Amino acid sequence: MKRLIFSIILIYTSLCALAQGDSITLADPTIFKDADTYYLYGTGKANGFGVYTSTDLKSWKLNELNALTKGESFGTSGFWAPQVFKHQNKYYMAYTANEQIAIAEASSAMGPFKQQQLKHITLSGKHIDPFVFKDTNGDFYLYFVRLTNGNRIYMARLNNNLTDIDSTTLKPCIAATEIWENTANSNWPVTEGPTVVKIKNRYYMFYSANDFRNIDYAVGYATAPSPLGPWKKYKGNPLISRRITNQNGSGHGDIFKGNDDKWYYVFHAHNTNSKVGPRKTALIKLKLTVDGNFETVPSSLRYLKNQ
Template sequence: MNVKRYFSLLSLFCVFICCSQEKETAKKTASKDKSILLADPTIFYENGVYYLYGTTTGDFPNGEGFQVYTSSDLKKWNGPSGAQNGLALKKGDAFGTKGFWAPQIFKFNGKYQIIYTADENIAIASSDSPIGPFKSDSKAPMFNLGKQIDPFVFVDEDGKKYLYHVRLTNGNRIFVAELKEDLSGIKEETLKECISGVLPWVNTQNVSWPVTEGPTVLKHNGLYYMIYSANDFRNPDYAVGYATAKSPYGPWKKAAESSIISRKDVGINGVGHGDVFYDKDGKMKYVLHTHLSNSGVSPRKAGIIDIDFEGNKIKANAKSFVLLQE
């Protein structure tokens, strides 16, 4: 064997060893990644326990519905912890055959309520526990006015309840309507459009169907704030912004600084569609989802970032961003 051939074989052997080590390292890294695979997440807090719900985006052996995870510190999550094989709501117990998306949890008349999307309609179910089982005898959507998704219930200081949601009409557009007192539907005469995709940051791909979705509404110092997401969720530029109004119906003025949470802030693509919650110390946070990685969209991962009011603006602390782990 000549010296040149010897060194060639030696180089090939080294390359083989390095590649094998890289593959083994990648396997170990993947096995250690216990990120919670939920999109459109929301967190409900009660009696020292955080309950995490969302649109399931990973493997789902338990049928369709909504999983729930629990935590006492927002760091270590247990689950799925739902009453029915990990599910808080199971297909067949309430309206819907497919497309169980974007839940919100709140209490009404002593029961826990889950309002959600299924079959591109909005429905509601109730339970005696945050982990379910959530059920509804109706098996029907709340109202029939075309396709609508992403419900969010806001209760104002005067007790009036409003349903913010997305209607699929020449784009994903955010609407509001006052809810009937018993939550059985909306007062259709109050239906009004709030937000559509007209600013540059909400349509970075210049598509004919602009997307604004995932509304969360809250009130601070007499001003209404709507936090929402924009761009198609598959777009790396999916991001979070907000608008303000002096009335639950608007008119809504979009923040001049465009998005407040984006891939430029947290370093991962597709950040958005979440919900505001307050931790046990009263600190304001926003739970959201991200793409699986900067090279793949699904399954999406859940994460949390600190947000707060600065005067009449909402600011996010990019350094606080963390992905949620089992």
């Protein structure tokens, strides 16, 4: 009888685990919405980037093929922080590899994203965490991180074919200057993971601060009257942190609007309180107040599962 009860419990537990699915463990996640389908990408593979799809932000399915594969675009290692955008019926992926930034093309959001010439953008030094923003007037800007006296967020205009930057427009945006942004008092302060949206005539840049291994890794935002800045940090930062999520290392994600016309932020968190990776992928709803500030909806927080 005891064996039967144990077997029933074991089967029930297995079925529950199957129903819940496996946790998605993409760091630096981004969600791109095309029509009614969501595409989820992030850091997690040594040979490129995979892609998950969903129609409801709850049930996710991993595609069998990579969205981008090493050898078909720039890079041999360190495939980090992708972002996908669409322009004139083409899909583009901006991403990091070999601590450089490259942009590949595809005919579908599923990929495969490729380059005819395997190259990175023309800029000296090391640079990571790209985000391409298209303004309402049609201009494209690349926001990214330069590794120079810390991780600092910069921007530059993209050229017309969206393959490189106009280096004459290079401009700094944000560096770690606030207490919450460098809780370890590091000699190499970190601000990274920029993502930009425009709401009415105001530009919002979400970004993360602290080393990603730090339990205080968190998300804040700044606003500006122009994509060029100047950027003013929100006084209520950090917006997303372990105080809100109860999970260490909550940060580096992407803001997007869902099919319900609500704002969401996808991000990663440490695996456990004692283990950083593999980092878990999470989603939280945001609310824009009447005075133009963002707030989180803590009850909406959930971790993404592969069904």
